[in-house]
Amino acid sequence: MWRDLAPLGRDSTTGGYRRYAWTAADADCRAWFRAQAETRGLAYEVDRNGNQWAWLGDPLAGDAVVTGSHLDSVPDGGAFDGPLGVVSSFAALDELRRRGTRFGRPLALANFGDEEGARFGVACVGSRLAAGQLTAARAHELLDADGIPLPKAMEAAGYDPAAIGPDPERLARIGAFVELHVEQGRALDLSGDPVGIASAIWPHGRWRFDFHGEANHAGTTRLADRRDPMLTFAGTVLAARREAELAGALATFGKVSVEPNGVNAIPSLVRGWLDSRAADEATLDAVVTAVESAARADADRAGIDLRVVRESFSPIVEFGHALRDEIGTILGRPPVLGTGAGHDAGVLSGAVPTAMLFVRNPTGISHSPAESATEDDCVAGVHALADVLEGLVRA
Known part of the structure; x- marks a missing residue:
């Protein structure tokens, strides 16, 4: 067989x-x-x-x-x-x-x-x-x-x-x-x-993080003028690792999509999926809340619009x-x-x-x-x- x-x-x-x-x-x-x-x-x-x-x-x-x-x-x-x-x-x-x-x-x-x-x-x-x-x-x-x-x-x-x-x-x-x-x-x-x-x-779940920025030319746009959602996403990935370690839980961004996904283009949208798991629901909620809070703080500073959607959850x-x-x-x-x-x-x-x-x-x-x-x-x-x-x- x-x-x-x-x-x-x-x-x-x-x-x-x-x-x-x-x-x-x-x-x-x-x-x-x-x-x-x-x-x-x-x-x-x-x-x-x-x-x-x-x-x-x-x-x-x-x-x-x-x-x-x-x-x-x-x-x-x-x-x-x-x-x-x-x-x-x-x-x-x-x-x-x-x-x-x-x-x-x-x-x-x-x-x-x-x-x-x-x-x-x-x-x-x-x-x-x-x-x-x-x-x-x-x-x-x-x-x-x-x-x-x-x-x-x-x-x-x-x-x-x-x-x-x-x-x-x-x-x-x-x-x-x-x-x-x-x-x-x-x-x-x-x-x-x-x-x-x-x-x-x-308990575990999957959350989709949508980081909306502004597409622009990678070779002509000053760093100070950029609304680059990739940077905010990258910070969120690090935040997920940090919060999981602090709580004794697990948090992983294992899937990401980028638009327009060009080598020489600043993204207009970065979409990442968070998978998080913990021994109890209170810990899981605390980890995901902390990750989202860190993402929103970074997004606000960078002029990025953020939407978070819980796509699935298992108690x-x-x-x-x-x-x-x-x-x-x-x-x-x-x-x-x-x-x-x-x-x-x-x-x-x-x-x-x-x-x-x-x-x-x-x-x-x-x-x-x-x-x-x-x-x-x-x-x-x-x-x-x-x-x-x-x-x-x-x-």
């Missing part, structure tokens, strides 16, 4: 993946998922929000156990973030069948669409729509970098955008969702454990202790880890009992081609997931 999936959406120059929502690479990944489901005799379906499902047992029976993750990527992302969870879900089912497990509850494997938000700027679109955390109206307003609306992209890929929206009936039929994911840090590497359990997901997710404790008992009490990364399991936690397993990442690098996990650890993750699923579905 891993060999078949590995080439899909991979850039030959960077070695990273560009599996953006509703593109040809995404279609290839979806075809791969469907083929894996049909090869195993599973009932395949796509829900109203474009999420893929493969069912063993009656989808309408209720109290189903669901596992899976996502197949899309960030720009030039790594091979494991998302796909490891999907591949492991199929492998875990194969292991349960090898063991002769008797299924007392329906089991579903899922691929949630547009988890990374790389194309339209909002993370976990598929699960957010299903959970009602992203409205259909807001989803219809989302545009990619080329100005293509989300509905048009879905339609071009063969899906009906008019159907998107909350899916409470489906979520009500799920008794538990367990997502396996490569660890995006080095806690397991430092502890020496191949597999761990998630305790909580830090803290404390995974349910009952399911987490049950999984811990099944696995013999592996390490319990917090994480600053968002996941579909976190989005769904408000409607469904959810839990997460992490597989050791020896470098801690994620969202990069250098992301990795050893084959032995991946196999350990499959066996851990199979043990958990067996404990949950067994008749």
Whole structure:
């Protein structure tokens, strides 16, 4: 499975993946998922929000156990973030069948669409729509970098955008969702454990900072006469790092667009996206407020107009202790880890009992081609997931 999936959406120059929502690479990944489901005799379906499902047992029976993750990527992302969870879900089912497990509850494997938000700027679109955390109206307003609306992209890929929206009936039929994911840090590497359990997901969000200045000639305009938004943006990037360090939080400007984007032109607009995360919402609010205050102070001094828009926000997710404790008992009490990364399991936690397993990442690098996990650890993750699923579905 891993060999078949590995080439899909991979850039030959960077070695990273560009599996953006509703593109040809995404279609290839979806075809791969469907083929894996049909090869195993599973009932395949796509829900109203474009999420893929493969069912063993009656989808309408209720109290189903669901596992899976996502197949899309960030720009030039790594091979494991998302796909490891999907591949492991199929492998875990194969292991349960090898063991002769008797299924007392329906089991579903899922691929949630547009988890990374790389194309339209909002993370976990598929699960957010299903959970009602992203409205259909807001989803219809989302545009990619080329100005293509989300509905048009879905339609071009063969899906009906008019159907998107909350899916409470489906979520009500799920008794538990367990997502396996490569660890995006080095806690397991430092502890020496191949597999761990998630305790909580830090609150996090994305804010867009628009710095409006005045376009002018880079070779003829005096420095004193410039309204250069790039300078204010640069100061804001430094402010984000400073405030995050002071608060013990995280703040990153990882995406920027510039207009007119000419080498010999002073920009008229610099747009930067802030990603910030912290252990609690009060700290997160304080960091973002401080960054915005610093940006506005610099903007006022430089004659720059600033607009700040919160594009997405996810509150803290404390995974349910009952399911987490049950999984811990099944696995013999592996390490319990917090994480600053968002996941579909976190989005769904408000409607469904959810839990997460992490597989050791020896470098801690994620969202990069250098992301990795050893084959032995991946196999350990499959066996851990199979043990958990067996404990949950067994008749």
